[in-house]
Amino acid sequence: MGDLFRDGGPHQIRRTGDDQHELKVELPTDDDGRLGRECPSDECEPKYFRVKLGTGVIGDADDRLCCPYCGRESDANDLATPEQIEFAKRIAIDEAWGGVDRMVIDALELGPSGRRSIDCGLFSLEMSYETEPRPAPQHPEEETLRRDVVCPRCGLDHTVFGLANWCPDCRHDVLLVHVEQEFAAIRRIVSSIGDDRDRRLKAKILENALEDVVSAFEGSLKYLVRRVLRDRGRTPEEVERTFAKDVRNSFQNAATGDRVFKSVLGVPLFCRSRLAEQERLQELFEKRHPITHNLGVVDRKYVTKTGRAGREGRDLIVSMAEIDEAISIAASVIASAHKTLFDGRRAQDEEPVAEGGES
Numbered sequence: 001m002g003d004l005f006r007d008g009g010p011h012q013i014r015r016t017g018d019d020q021h022e023l024k025v026e027l028p029t030d031d032d033g034r035l036g037r038e039c040p041s042d043e044c045e046p047k048y049f050r051v052k053l054g055t056g057v058i059g060d061a062d063d064r065l066c067c068p069y070c071g072r073e074s075d076a077n078d079l080a081t082p083e084q085i086e087f088a089k090r091i092a093i094d095e096a097w098g099g100v101d102r103m104v105i106d107a108l109e110l111g112p113s114g115r116r117s118i119d120c121g122l123f124s125l126e127m128s129y130e131t132e133p134r135p136a137p138q139h140p141e142e143e144t145l146r147r148d149v150v151c152p153r154c155g156l157d158h159t160v161f162g163l164a165n166w167c168p169d170c171r172h173d174v175l176l177v178h179v180e181q182e183f184a185a186i187r188r189i190v191s192s193i194g195d196d197r198d199r200r201l202k203a204k205i206l207e208n209a210l211e212d213v214v215s216a217f218e219g220s221l222k223y224l225v226r227r228v229l230r231d232r233g234r235t236p237e238e239v240e241r242t243f244a245k246d247v248r249n250s251f252q253n254a255a256t257g258d259r260v261f262k263s264v265l266g267v268p269l270f271c272r273s274r275l276a277e278q279e280r281l282q283e284l285f286e287k288r289h290p291i292t293h294n295l296g297v298v299d300r301k302y303v304t305k306t307g308r309a310g311r312e313g314r315d316l317i318v319s320m321a322e323i324d325e326a327i328s329i330a331a332s333v334i335a336s337a338h339k340t341l342f343d344g345r346r347a348q349d350e351e352p353v354a355e356g357g358e359s
C-alpha cells in the first residue's frame with residue numbers, strides 16, 4: 001500500500017518520522033503584499049497586525065518578530081492567525097485525501113483511468129472509482145486595518161489597529177510616528193478645503209478637525225499612560241481602575257490633563273516653560289463645547305469659561321491657523337512627555353540594524 005503523502009510537490013512534503021510528514025504552506029498576503037500576524041500573548045490586545053514582506057530587516061521565515069502592541073517576541077511560526085492555521089490544515093487535509101484516492105486506486109488495481117473490468121466467465125464486473133473535485137481552500141479572512149506605518153529605523157512597512165509602540169522587526173519605539181501620522185491625517189483633511197466650498201461646509205470641516213485634534217491628543221496620552229503603568233508593573237485591573245477613577249476624559253482639557261498626568265505618573269505634561277502653550281491649547285480645545293453641544297453657536301457656558309462677553313448667540317469661528325496651532329502644540333507636548341518618560345531606556349532595548357548586508 002502506498003503512502004498517504006508523497007514527497008515533494010508544491011508544498012515540499014517530506015517524511016520526518018514513521019507517521020510524520022512536514023509540508024510547507026505559503027500564506028497568502030493581501031493586495032499590498034502584507035501578511036497578517038497575531039500576537040500569541042493572552043494579555044495582549046488587539047494582537048493583530050500586518051507586515052509587508054520584503055521590507056525592514058525581515059529575512060527568512062525563521063525570523064523572530066516583536067508584537068507592536070505589547071513588545072513580546074515570538075518565532076514567526078507562532079504568529080499565525082487562527083484563520084491562517086485553518087488554511088494550512090485544509091491544505092494538509094486535501095493532500096491526505098489525494099493520498100487516500102491513490103491508495104484506493106492502487107489497492108483495487110484500477111490503473112490511471114480509475115476503471116477496471118473483471119471478466120468472471122458468466123458475467124463481467126465493471127469497477128470504477130471517481131474522485132470528487134474538492135473546492136480550493138479559501139484564503140484566510142483578513143481584518144481591516146487602516147494605519148500603515150514605515151519604521152524610520154529599519155524601513156519595515158507594517159499596519160496596525162489604532163496606535164502601537166514597537167516596530168515588529170527592529171523593536172524601535174514607533175509610538176510617536178503613529179501619533180504624527182494621526183495629526184498629519186487631520187492636516188491633510190483641512191488643507192483639502194478648496195476656495196469653491198460653501199462657507200458652512202468649510203466651517204464644518206474645521207470644526208470636525210478640532211474635534212479630531214482633541215481626540216488624537218486624548219487617545220495618544222491615554223496610550224502613553226497605559227504603557228508607562230504597565231512598564232511600572234501595574235496589573236491590567238489596576239490600570240483600568242486608574243483610568244476609571246483618575247484619568248477618565250481629563251486629557252480633553254489641557255489644564256486638567258496636566259494635573260492628572262502629574263498625579264498618575266509623577267511628571268508634568270507641561271513643564272514650567274510651556275505654561276503659555278497650556279493656556280493656548282486650553283483655549284482652543286474649549287471651542288469644541290459649543291460645536292458639540294450648540295451647533296457651533298457661542299453659548300453662555302462658553303462665555304463664562306472664556307470671559308468672551310458679547311459673543312453669545314454668534315457663530316464660533318475655528319480657523320485653519322488655529323487647527324494648525326492646536327496640532328503643533330499637541331504634537332510637541334506628546335513628544336516631550338514621551339522623551340521624559342522613555343528616553344535613555346530606548347537605546348538598549350532595540351535590536352541593532354545590520355548595516356550593508358552581512359554583519
Ligand SMILES: [Zn+2]
Nearest residue numbers: 039044067070
Ligand atoms: Zn502582543
Ligand SMILES: [Zn+2]
Nearest residue numbers: 151154167170
Ligand atoms: Zn524597525
